[in-house]
Amino acid sequence: MPTDDIKQVVLRFNREFLEKNNVEVLKELVADSFVNHTAAPGVAKDVSGLIHFIGMLHKGFPGLRIEIHDMIAEGDLVATRKTFHATHTGEIMGHAPTGKKVTFNVMDFVRVKDGQYIEHWGRNDVMQVIQQL
Template sequence: MDIASLNKTVVKRFNSAFMEKADLKVLPEIVADDFINHTAAKMVSSDVAGLIRFIEILHGGFSEIKVDIHEMIAEGDLVATRKTIHAVHTGMIFGHAPTGKAVTFSVMDFVKLRGGKYIAHWGQNNVMEVIGQL
């Protein structure tokens, strides 16, 4: 398997195991200890601990999380994705009581990998905009 294909496999696993299922056990296998999220939300740190905190916040406020990757492009150590995250607002999040509403978040990510592990992330999403509309 070439490096681009391997990296795409890791990104798919990150989204299915970590984003959708909040499986923290998978992180050491696919995220490097020196990981840096260059576009981390202000309420979380830019390291692995911030990644864990983000997923705790997301899964605390939403259930039935499903990630649909629409496009994925890999070149060398970089993988870009355009995806939609579908969820249901079933928990308290940033002062918003559960509404039971289905929500969708639009996301574009760039991930840099080394040896099959995330080492850097840059992204844009509308998560806070959607939460603000609850």
Template sequence: MTAQEELNKATVLRFNKEVLENGSINAINELISPEFINYTAPPGTPNGPQGIIDFTINMMHKALTGISVQIHDQVIENDKVVTRKTIYGTQVGSFMGVAPSGEQVAINIIDIITLKNGQYTEHWSMRDIQDMIDKSAKANNR
């Protein structure tokens, strides 16, 4: 692995810890390029750091408490980092159209990140929210 690939891997790990787990807006502003494009963001989400703030801080952190991220695998090639991970948290609010269950939920994700100069420039993601849907249905008698 090249020195740049090591830096890119470390940047993605930092994002998962400081942004997803801890909700750090300072880390968002440091790690997300102003030109950042999130190709799998909800409709109407702005590009750049504000889009990450809107989704992660204003949506995810309001819906899930006690967030932790478990990294299962990472594949790094040149300027891209692919991460397979699970986000855990207790769902206390509606998230991605799913009513709260009050239960700990698992969201399985595969992310593809492009980085330049230590910042995220592009993002694609596949999310599996079935665990959250199942627990919501059970809690809300659906």
């Protein structure tokens, strides 16, 4: 796939799944063989882990919005540097809603094949932010 097409897959994943928590889009955008190499301890490394983690975020931060600062593609890899913006209006990991506005910093790499995510590596500060609520 051309790099512009691969970047569109990643953009769509961010907008439709990460921001809107549209789980149905995963059937189209994530391969059955998908592996998240940097899933949090205790979270499945397959698509079920994605659904669990993003569902948890949306429970605590239902208005989640993603700002993509950089997106670079080479070959079948796409790297993004982004910020998640949210307000803590729901319970998350034992933390009652505080109304605090928070930001999570995220950098990740995604390998795309035939229009689908097949691998993911990432770093973020989501857990540190949640622990500070």
